[in-house]
Amino acid sequence: MPESPAIILHSPQLGENIGAAARVMRNFGMTDLRLVTPRDGWPNPAADTMSAGAFDAGVAVSVYETLQDALEGITWLAAATARLRGMEKRVGDAQDAAEAAHARLGTGKSAIMFGAEKSGLPNDAVAVSDFLMTYPVDVDFKSLNLAQAVCVFCAEWGKLAIGPRADEGDNKAGLGDLAPRDELYRMFEHFEEELERAGYFFPPEKTALMKDNLRAALIRADWTRQEVQTFRGAIKALALGRGKARVIRDD
Amino acid sequence: MPESPAIILHSPQLGENIGAAARVMRNFGMTDLRLVTPRDGWPNPAADTMSAGAFDAGVAVSVYETLQDALEGITWLAAATARLRGMEKRVGDAQDAAEAAHARLGTGKSAIMFGAEKSGLPNDAVAVSDFLMTYPVDVDFKSLNLAQAVCVFCAEWGKLAIGPRADEGDNKAGLGDLAPRDELYRMFEHFEEELERAGYFFPPEKTALMKDNLRAALIRADWTRQEVQTFRGAIKALALGRGKARVIRDD
Structure with missing residues (x-):
């Protein structure tokens, strides 16, 4: 089974x-x-x-x-x-x-x-x-x-x-190494943390709804672990601001 | 019935x-x-x-x-x-x-x-x-x-x-007004433009591959038009940097 x-x-x-x-x-x-x-x-x-x-x-x-x-x-x-x-x-x-x-x-x-x-x-x-x-x-x-x-x-x-x-069922396993939920959670937290710092969540009473909407947009994507890494790298780069990403690419 | x-x-x-x-x-x-x-x-x-x-x-x-x-x-x-x-x-x-x-x-x-x-x-x-x-x-x-x-x-x-x-429902009943491909493309371009400014794409010869990887992560998501707007707002906030988003939320 x-x-x-x-x-x-x-x-x-x-x-x-x-x-x-x-x-x-x-x-x-x-x-x-x-x-x-x-x-x-x-x-x-x-x-x-x-x-x-x-x-x-x-x-x-x-x-x-x-x-x-x-x-x-x-x-x-x-x-x-x-x-x-x-x-x-x-x-x-x-x-x-x-x-x-x-x-x-x-x-x-x-x-x-x-x-x-x-x-x-x-x-x-x-x-x-x-x-x-x-x-x-x-x-x-x-x-x-x-x-x-x-x-x-x-x-x-x-x-x-x-x-x-x-x-009758056939296994359509064509997807790569999918990211487990805990990795996705960390990715969201990272994203939201940086958005918080950027002042994105405003007014405060809408923060929960805005977070839900962002997570809802991103959660459907069957993210692979590699993709999670890639996206986190992108968040990090944007958060650091223009022109500063290159120096921290290795961390 | x-x-x-x-x-x-x-x-x-x-x-x-x-x-x-x-x-x-x-x-x-x-x-x-x-x-x-x-x-x-x-x-x-x-x-x-x-x-x-x-x-x-x-x-x-x-x-x-x-x-x-x-x-x-x-x-x-x-x-x-x-x-x-x-x-x-x-x-x-x-x-x-x-x-x-x-x-x-x-x-x-x-x-x-x-x-x-x-x-x-x-x-x-x-x-x-x-x-x-x-x-x-x-x-x-x-x-x-x-x-x-x-x-x-x-x-x-x-x-x-x-x-x-x-x-014979087609499984997509809950999805709203899906974003047409051109809106997705503009979202990607916006994202990549800001990543470019942040120095994310390095070394240069890997830029195309890195873009492909990012797009691959995001493309499968059945994005709605509303979600595209939400995500673009997030990119904008991050790109402007910490603490600056609030003032431009209306544009």
Whole structure:
């Protein structure tokens, strides 16, 4: 079985949902479950009850303080969201997301991220995603439970990775050595730091939005590690100002 | 919205699962829920709790003494089963079942039937089905919860009845007004011009290669016109140097 995408639950509230999510993951061959600041901590007995033994059967849980930490090693990120939020991202349903992740097998590690039960994902998490995953639900009743939402994706993954449809998929791994998310984060931070110094973020109350917009513009690019280096070199050169870059090219 | 298939739960045990099934049904536009001999009777408060209001929002429950009664008016029946039982039936996954039901719209009423939590469907129920629906789950962990199993089918139905697949979406629905190539070119030229002034392109014989690398990093991004403007603003700010951007933000 190919390496499956990670499932990231961002600030989940109920242990029951974590357990139920693990259960569907394991059914469809997925084992990497990452929790960002689970409300009730971890481990959580309520999760065990609902997992039907999925944790013992291979679903590995890791817990993180920040989303950024959870994204270590992730090269492609889909965000589950019911609202498209006006962000300029690729959009698709669970099948599209599963196909995109499947096509990337061998190029890096994908993740599908889900927000908290009540509130969904915060905007800054959506901003750093490559893909918005949204389900065709009835406009008058958009109310999937968290674990149900995870289930819909996992079932699509199972079709590609386990099911009879598995042999229809082809691995389109034509991309180079993709930059993991943490390198992209450092690149953004570098960019934003220099923009901050240049006085770009003004007025202050719009800073977060401006950062989200910049990250959204740059995040879709399937950056390779080499490209990240190249772009950081460019930022550095611009930040130093006209005529000064040559002397520091070696650092 | 077309008339959706019925969901039949045959001898379900837990009210929670009935409620959760109703919840996913309603999300994906399905409203006909038929219960055959529910263990704990009906109505069931545990079902209400898990339904998230689906019953008030249109999911109609009817209760039957026998499967035969529940099948009144049904012209095509799929049975969810993990084992194929050696029966000579058409077999497929949830997508196949949804497509088959969808293709029958207008010809009669379809139903998808699920068995009890522990035991699944009895053989005599499977025997009267037209189609065996089986999911591509991991052979070492076939353990979907009843409501999760319902969820997998309903999500496939939603794709056909509600989703963009009804009109074959092209995945780019969330992208705004994409920047034409000439705007991208001007953005690159602007970027490179400032990098040139900053002394970034050195040694000279590598300039063309360095430009190609930068463009390659940025070209894949499906930039919108708004994003091009945003990025050009950032370049301008950096190029002007630290602390000077604010005064020119309006130009």
